[in-house]
Amino acid sequence: MLKQIRLVLLPFSWLYACILTLRNKLYDWGWKKSYQSEVYTLCVGNLSMGGTGKSPAIEYLIKKLHKNYKIASLSRGYKRKSKGYKEVLLNSNVEEVGDEPFQFKRKFPEIKVAVDENRAHGIKQLTQQHDLKCILLDDAFQHRRVQPHFSILLTVYNNLYANDFVLPAGNLREPSWGAHRADVILVTKCPLNLSIEKQRQIKKQLQLKKYQKLFFAGIDYSENVVSGSQKLDFSAFNRFTLVTGIANPKPLTEYLDASAKTYQHLKFPDHHHFNTNEIEKLKKEKLILTTEKDYVRLKDFLSEDQLFYLPIEMKLLKHEDKFENLILNSIQRHYEH
Template identity: 40%
Template sequence: MGPLLTILRRLLLPFSWLYGFITDWRNSLYDRGLTPVTSFDLPVISMGNLTVGGTGKTPHLEYLIRLLSPSFVLATLSRGYGRRTRGFRIATNQDTAETLGDEPLQVYQKFGKTVRVTVGEKRAEAIPNIRSAFPEVGAILLDDAYQHRAVQPRVNLLLTDYNHPFYTDHPFPAGNLRERRNGAERADAIIVSKCPPTLTDQERQQIQQKILPYAKAPVFFSGIRYGQPVAVHTNTQATGKVILVSGLARPELFEAYAQQQFTVGQHLAFGDHYAYTPKDWQRIEQVWQQNGRGWVLTTEKDAVKLKTLVPPDFPLFVVPIEVYFLESNPLNFDEWLLERSGLHVKKA
């Protein structure tokens, strides 16, 4: 953080205190039962964060899908950030990022054959709609719902980025927190995401000690594993310099991975959930030409939007990612989640 940004954040601290007071007051209304909270008789697993974006919620949601879908019929529910529609919506083959949101569309394109993917701003109203449309659903996964207090989940998972932990941050606008750090006390478990594979037991203990003043929940540690780039169109090849295109809250890991694996010509970094236009594609293609007409690498979230703009002979590739949990935890995350949620994997 540069000196000017540090000074600016200090000047904004009084506004962060005010913002923190407002979110504390809102939370107190739920805690004291003055604002209604709805619970349901089937497992509802919520995942979210205290920080504005960048903790890896969607890859962790996909981890839960891979863990649970072989044994249970699942539905996912998110707000559908960035979509131009409103209200409850069930994903179909006709949906786009504009009608569904980029991350729900990504989930639908990967898991839509077995998972019921839905969006809806008001989760407490959307869940009964899911149960009516899909009576067979045995569990619902809520994406980015940590601050959505109108629903009482059976399991509340809080993610925090290893590189930007919540306990070093401040509420908006001096920092990136959606509420004060003590909001972590609502978590049933805390997942420290994007950890390096070399994280030592001593480092884990230090992180746990820094979390302890804010939450007594078990702490798990996860990392990101990148797969081999996959061509959006099968008749293209990845040769020469690569141009990176991303619309992420924190693109540093994506860029570091590419720098280690390939010869990177340039990284075009757009804002999180960026809605690409034909003009943006013209810029990408121009940069690609200036760097020797090699290939372009993007993320799964960006690919669902870019591929509608890309000619079939253009070498656009997407890198898949998966979450894994670091070993040596006192608790195994999979076993803990199944026990906490009341879900029991069917024996073969």
Template identity: 40%
Template sequence: MPSLLTLVLLPFSWLYATVMAVRNGLYATGIKPSTSFAEVPVINVGNLRVGGTGKTPHVAWLVNWLLAQGQRPAMLSRGYGRRTQGYRLASAADTAATIGDEPLQQWRHFQGSVPVAVCEDRTAGIRQLLRDAPATSTLVLDDAYQHRRVQPSFNILLTEQARPFYQDFVLPAGRLRERRAGARRADLVVVTKCEPTLSEAKRQEMTRCIRRYARPTTAVLFSTYEYGAPVPLAANAPAEGKEIVLLTGIAQPAPLREFLETAGYRIVQHARFSDHHTFSVAELEAVAAQLQPGQSVFTTEKDAARLREPALAAVVARLPLFYLPIHVRFLADGAVRLPELLMPYFQPHAVV
């Protein structure tokens, strides 16, 4: 049952949804052109909803799979939250301020071996990235589902188990960027952040709900998160303790909290900030002042990208600060079905 506030805001949502529907219609009819790229397959990973649905770890899973097939992938993102503009190819000199926290996280995750670029105009960005990295055999777009000027070869739509798009409303009454019918553009829908024990009956029920808006033949897969061992940000950090202060600037920290508590950690404090938050020295000093002997500070890999800003280096070096890597695991036969869906887009390459 929608809340009273949702009901009050629905007329504004209808207006916004109409504007977006007209825009999508212009692209669907060709009045507004979309560019496709014959040079390489372009795979887009995006969502209908504002906020974290798990794009970054799913992009990482996809890039790892492409590398295992002998492909030479490159990544392109808008670079949300950066203080620069235009096209920029990531390098060792970049920070979250110059390319955004998620592109920086990806560049560090793959240790610079996979080209990562940012550009608001994805069409121009793709063209420049293919010039800068001519060996690229596959291009992965991060969060370009509403960027209709590019026609991807394969469109992956993510939606969370706890907040599926078919139960949400368009902004401002809800968190959707466009109407639920936008799911029809998806070649694949992945339900993310699932309970690891999600039953087959529940998966079938969610699949039926998704296919009310997506195409009837659209594949629906389910994934969950697995967390890796804590990684220290400072080389001289002590071993992590079981009492922790949690420091986050992400949209949905609840799954991380649940994992930590299940793993036996006691969260004595949660310093929670908004998604993509730019941490300050004063905020980190405040966290440090509340630490008791033997306690550690835990954060996410995405937050760690922003905590590596040069201005924060001195205070970070003094903190027992750790991040937890996230890995995607597909439920049921998802890890087999996804490659089957993607393989027709690629020519075989020898693994180097």
């Protein structure tokens, strides 16, 4: 049935792809102008709709870079209830700045975090107000009005952009050949025991350009669940309600199933703002497990003894030093010139 629906939608995808290709060509040819700041900008994005692991990737980069450079993170603040430029503070309202930016600030209070749907304006505001050496552009791969100095393109292990279609027949926000703008292709949510042979197969499917580097990463789950200052052993955490408002909860549910957990799953749309009725229903649940992104939206309404999240980290399968040095060397070359 799904295949038949896609066939019906394919003409609309081709039309949409043509429009997007023309738009990108106008930027490539210089007919539409892109802004590039003097401060180094590193873009993390994808070609598909959500769920590729951008937040863990941004956090991974923050950990690697903030020890050496004064850095900031700039997002659009998807589904926030505000407009324009806003700097994210520890006392910010999560609905006004967005859940992911607030999560970044909460975990890394020493860095600057801001939101602006106009990335060029956001970069200018950040660089005018703060002495920075690197700005991480969250989900800005299609934002062609900004020309980043370095781009990392994420694609999910079991849903590579090379095997997908443009909207509405598929999930791509632009044709797969847009990947040529990336310096690095990072395949996310891989099995941690991914074989070398499978990595070679994926590399062949992606048809990388000579200047592009390929890396593989998986999800590393914490041994504890967390709520405020509390930490509980995950192995003893069982019989709970799982609450998710993320694009793709499947990796999490698969991990819980593999860990033999007993739970019911309440699934909400990505970046969901929980209304009063939903909050009241959740208050009746004895024990809730959620994602860190959902936790920052729910923590003010539910008790610390009731609501917990399972921390995750992005873990490169190999060549972590090579990945880190590639970025550090790129930043160094930028400022040497």
